[in-house]
Amino acid sequence: MARKRNFKKGNKKTFGARDDSNAQKNWTELQKENEKWEKYYKELGVIPEDQWDEFKKTCQAQLPLTFRITGSRKHAHEVLSLFEEQHLPNLTNCEFEGEVIKAPTRLPWYPENLAWQLDVSKQVIRKNEQFSKVQRFLVVENAVGNISRQEAVSMIPPIVLDVQPEHAVLDMCAAPGSKTAQLIEALHANEDEPSGFVVANDADHRRSHMLVHQLKRLNSANLVVVNHDAQFFPRVKTDKDSNQFLKFDRVLCDVPCSGDGTMRKNVNVWRDWCTGSGLGLHTVQLNILKRGLNLLKKGGKLVYSTCSMNPIENEAVVAGALRHFGDKIKLLDCQDKLPGLVRSQGISNWPVFDKNYVKKEKGDEGTHETWFPPTSEEAEMFSLDRCIRVYPHQQNTGGFFITVFEKIDGDSDEKPKRAGTEEPKEGLVPEKKQKTETGVAAPAPVKKEKLPRDANEEPFVFLDPKHPELEKCWSFYGIDDKFDKSSCLVRNAAGEPTRVIYYASSSLRNIIEANDDRLKLIYSGVKLFVSQRSDIECSWRIQNEALQIMKHHMNQTRVADVNLECLKMLLMESFPRFEDMENSHIDDNFLSKMKSLSAGCAFVNVNRGEDKESLFMPLWNGSKCVNLMVCKENTQELLHRLFGDEAALKQAAAAKESQKVAASKVEETPIPAAEEAIPTTEN
Template sequence: MARRKNQKKGPKKTFGTRDDSNNQKNWTELVKENEKWETYYKDLGVIPVEEWDQFKKTCQSQLPLTFRITGSRKHSKEVLQLFQEHHLPNLTNVTWENEVVKPPMALPWYPEHLGWQLDVSKSVIRKNEQFARMQRFLVVENAVGNISRQEAVSMIPPIVLDVKPHHYVLDMCAAPGSKTAQLIEALHAESDEPSGFVIANDADYKRSHMLVHQLKRLNSANLMVVNHDAQFFPRIKVDSTEGSKGPQFLKFDRVLCDVPCSGDGTMRKNVNVWKDWNTGSGLGLHIVQLNILERGLNLLKEGGKLVYSTCSLNPIENEAVIAAALRRWGDKVRLVNCDDQLPGLVRSKGITEWKVYDKQFQVREKGHENCLDSWFPPTAEEVEKFHLENCMRVYQHQQNTGGFFITVFEKIDTSTAETPVPASETAAAVEEQAQEPELKKAKIDTSSTASHIQKKEKLPRDANEEPFVFVDPNHPALAKCWEFYGIDDKFDKSTCLVRNATGEPTRTIYHVATPLKQLIVNNEDRLKIVYSGVKLFVSQRSDIDCAWRIQSESLPIMKQHMNSARIVPGNMEILKKLLTEAFPRYEDLTADNVDPEFISKTQKLSAGCTFIKVDRNDPSKEDLFLPVWNGSKCINLMVCKEDVHELLYRIFGIETTSKQNPKADHMAKKAQEAADASANSSKEETSEKEEVPAVTVTETSTAE
C-alpha cells in the first residue's frame, strides 16, 4: 500500500508495529522497564529490599487467567462440580513442549472454591485439546452469566464490603462492571427477590452503557445504572415519612468507591503503564479520589460500610487519601481491621511513611509551593489515631496477581453516642454542611463554579433518551397477563414500566424491584438513569388468547408467583428433544412416544407461551423451568442459542462448538428433507412452514 502523503518517514515504532519484510508478521514487545517507577518504589520502601527482584520479575510476567463461578445462581455448585469432575482431571499432569503445565487452582481465599486461577500461556489454551475444551466451557458458561472472567485482586473489594440481600448498595465508579456483578450476586445470594438493590454509577456515558452490557446477563430487577460524576453524585429523594420536615434523602448501607487511579497495579495486563508511568498521574488524581471518597461517606448510612480501593500502589492515591478523609470525619468513621477475613489471602498492611515526589520527580517537603498538605504522611499523633495499618496492600509477587489497595470504612452509629446531635439539625444535614467547603474548592480548582454543585442535582433528560413510564396495573394488557398466567397478588403489579413517551405497552414491558420503582418516580429530575429493570412481557402474535409472552430473563421471579395449567411437567427425554430439535411436530413426538403425558397436556392448551417444568430428582441439582411456544401443530423451546449450548452440556454432557446451533442444524436438515420430498406432500409441507415464521420472530426476540 502506498504511503499517505501526510505520513512521516522514519523508523517504525517498536510497540505494536508489524515488520512486513519477507511477508513475516513479527511483533516487537514493549520493553517492560521504567527507571522512574523503579526509583520511586525502591525509595518509598513499600516492597522489602529482599523481595524487590521477585516483585519486579512478577510485574514483567504474564498475568494468569482468573475466573469465578457466579455465587448467586442456585446451580453454581453444579457448574463447579462440572468443572472439577469433567475438566480439572484432564488439566493435571499435562505437558506442552516438554514442560509440565500448571493445572488450574482454586483461589485459596475465595469463598466456597468458586474462584479459580489458570497460569498457562494463550498458545497452550488454543492448541492443547484439553485446555481448548476448558476454554470452550468457560466461554459457554460466561455467555449465560454462570461464570465471570475477572482479575483475582479485583474480586476482593466486593467480598469485604459484605453485602446482604436487604442492603441498599451504591457502586460509585462501576464500569466495566465486574465488581458490580459481584455486588448483585451477593444481593441475590439467598433469594431471587431480595429487598435491597444496587445502583451502579459511572461518569462516562459510553462506559455506563458498557456496564449495562456486562450486567444484563445477571437478569436482576434490583439493579439501576446511572450516569453521574461520582464527586457530585446527587442526593436521592425517598418518600417523605409522616410528620417529617421536607424531603428525605436516601442513605446507603454499603458503598463501593473503586476510584479512578494511575493503575500501576495493572501493568501485567496493561503494558502501556510501563512507558507512561510518572508521578504526575497520582498527584493529579489525589483530589478527585478524595472528593469521591468524601461523597461516598456522605451518602453512607450510620452503621454502614464503605470500601475504598484502587489498582495503584502509590500512597498518594491510597493512604494519603484515607488519612485526609479521616482528618475531616474525625470520630464519625473508623477503619475496619480485615485480618480475620479472606483467610489464605497474602496481604501487607497499610503504610504510614512515604516521600512525596512532585511532577518534576523532585522530593518535596510539606509546605512547599504547589504541594497539597494532604499528599504528605500523617503526624505521629495521627498515625496512632488513624490505624492506617488496617488498610490492605496486595502486591503482585505475593500470590501471582495484579496489585491492589483496599480499605474498609465503617460509619459510626451516633444514635449510641454520648453527645446527641442538635435537635435543630439532622445528622444528614450536618454531614452535607461539612462536605460543602471541600467540594467547592475542588470545583474551583477544575475551572467551574460552586453554584454548579447545586445545579448538578437537576439533570433534564436528553431528547434521545427513553423515559421510564410505569403502567397502571389494571391496564387491559396487564390485566390479561395476570389472568392468563395465573399471577398471584404477592407479586407487586405496580412495578411494570415501558420505555416510550406514550406510556402504552406496545412491544416490551419491564419489571423493577419495588424500592427501585419509588426511586425512579421520585427522582426523574435528579437521576440520569441509563438502565433498570428486566424484560417481563414481550408482544407476540395478536391472534391468540394472550398477546404477551413472559420473557426468559424474568422467569426466576415469575415462576414463584404463577399458578397455571400452562406450567406442564416434563421429563428429561422431552427436554433433550426440545433442545436439539426446532419446532418438532406433535404427531412426530407422539409417534416417538416421547413423554406422552407432557404432549397430551400441552396439546390441550391454547396457542401461546407455555412452560416446561423438569424435576431432576436430585436435591443437589436445580430443577428446570423453561418457556416453550405451543403451536397448533408443533412446539418449540424458547431459549437463546447460548442457553441451548449451556444446557446441553450441563444437563446432558453434550459438547458443541461455537459454530454449532443444534436447533438450526435440525431446521436445515428438515428443510433438506422437505426439498427432497415427493410433489404429493408439498402442500402439507407448505402448510407446516406457514406456522414457523411467526414463532421464529418470537425466538429472535428472546435472544435479544
C-alpha cells in the same frame, strides 16, 4: 480503577508497525521498564529489598487467566462440579513440548472454591488440546453468564463489603462492571426477590451504557444504572411524597487511579507512569471517598479501593477522610477475612515527589496538605496498618489496595459542593466530569433546570396495575397478588404498553419515581412482557430474564413438568410436531398438557432433585407444534452441561469466535494473538 487501554479505530500501530513477530515481542518487552517507577518504589520501601527482583519480574510477566463461577448456590456448584469432574482431571500432569504444565488452582481466599487461576501461557491454551477444551468451556459459560473472567485481586473489594439481600448498595465508579456484578450476585445469593438494590453509577456516559451491556445478563430487577460525577453524587429521595434522603448500607468506591497495579496487562502504564499522575488524581479520589461516606448510613460499610500501589492514591486519601470525619468513621481490621490471601499492611509514612521527581515537604508551594503522611499522633489514631496491600509477586496477581470503613455516626449529611462555587440548589445538577486517569481539574459548574436526556433515551413510566393490557396478563398466566403489580413500567413518552413492559423491584420503583429531577437514569428493570401476535388469547409473552421472579407467582395452568429425555428433544429440535411426539412416546403427560392449552406462551419445569437446580423455561405452544424459547448459546450450553454434548460446546465456542472476528472487522480494531477467543479480563 484504571481505565482499560482502548484500541481506537484506525490505530494500526498498536501492536507494532512491522509484521515480524520477534520485533513486536522486543517492542513490547522494551516498554516494561520505567526508571522513575523503579526509583520511587525502591525509595518508598514497601517491597523488601530481597523481594525486589521477584516483584519486578512478576510485574513484567503475563497475568494468569482467572475466572469465578457465578449464579445461585445450586447453579454455581453444578458448573463447578462440571469443571472439576470433566475438565480438571485432564489438566493434571498435562505436558506441553516436553514440560509438565501447572494444573489450575483454586483461589484459596474466594468463598466456596468458586474462583480459579490458570498459570499457563496463552500459547499453551491455544495449542494444547486439553487446555483448548477448557478454553471452549470458559468461552461458552462466560457467554451465558455462568462464569465471569475477572482479575483475581479485582474480586476482593465486593467480598469484604459483605453485601446482604436487604442492603441498599451504591457503586460509585462502576464501569466496566465486574465488581458491580459481584454486588448483584451477593444481593441474590439466596433470594430471587431480595428487598435490597444496587445503584451502579459511572461519570462517563458511554461507559455507563457499556455497564448496562455487562450487567443485563444478570437479569436483576434490583439494579439501576445512573450517570453522575461520583464527587457530586446527588442526594436521593426515598419517596416522592417525603423529604427524606436515602442513606446506603454499603458503598463501593473503586476510584479512577494511575493503575500501576495493572501493568501486567496494560503495557502503556510502563510508558506513562510518573509521580504526577497520583498527585493529580488524589483530590478527585478524596472527593469521591468523602461523598461516599456522606451517603453511608450509621453502621454501614464502605470499601475504598484502587488498582494502584502508590500511597498518595491510597493511604493519603484514607488519612484525608479520617482527618475530615474524625470519630464519625473508623477503619475495620480485615486480617481475619479472606483466609489464604497473602497481603501486606498499610503504611503510615511515605515521601512526596512532584511531577519532576523533586521531593516536597508539607507547606511547600503548589502542594496539598493531604498528600503528606499523618503526624505520629494521627498515625496512632488512624490505624492505617488495617489497610490491605496486595502486591503482584505475593500470589501471581495484579496489584491492589483495599480499605474498609465503618460509619460510627450517621448525622453528617453534607450536600455535594464544588470548590469555590455556591452550593447547587436541589434539583439543579452540575455538569458531570468524566472518569479520567490524568487527574484533570473539575470543570466549572453549569447549572441546568432539567437533567440532560439523550434523544434516544426515554422516560421511565410506571403503569397502573389495573391497566387493561396488564389485566390480560394477570389472568392469562394466573399471577398471584404477592407479586408487586404496581412495579411494571414502560420506556416511552406516551406511557403506554406497546411493545415491551419492564419490571423493577418495589424498592427501586420508589427511588425512580421520586428522583426523576435528580438522577440521570440510564437503565433499570428486566423485560417482563413482550408483545407478539395479536390473534391469540394473550399477545404478551413472559421474557426469559424475568422467569426467576415470575415462576414464584404463577399458578400451574400454563406450566408442564417434563422429564430429561423430553427436554433434550426440545433443545435439539425446533418446532417438533405433536404428531411426531405422540408416535415417539417421549413424554405423554407433557404432550397431553400442551394439547389442552390455548396457543401462546407456556412453560416447562424440570425437577432434577434436591441437590440440583430445577430448570424453568418458556416455550411457544402452537396448534400443532411447540418450540422451546431459549437462545442458541443457552441451548448449546445446556446440551453440554446436562447431556455431555461436546459437539454443542465446540459449535458454541466457534460461533463466539466468529462473532468476535466479525465485530473486529466492523470496528477495524486489531485483535492481539494473545487474546484470541479468550473473554476479556475486567478490573
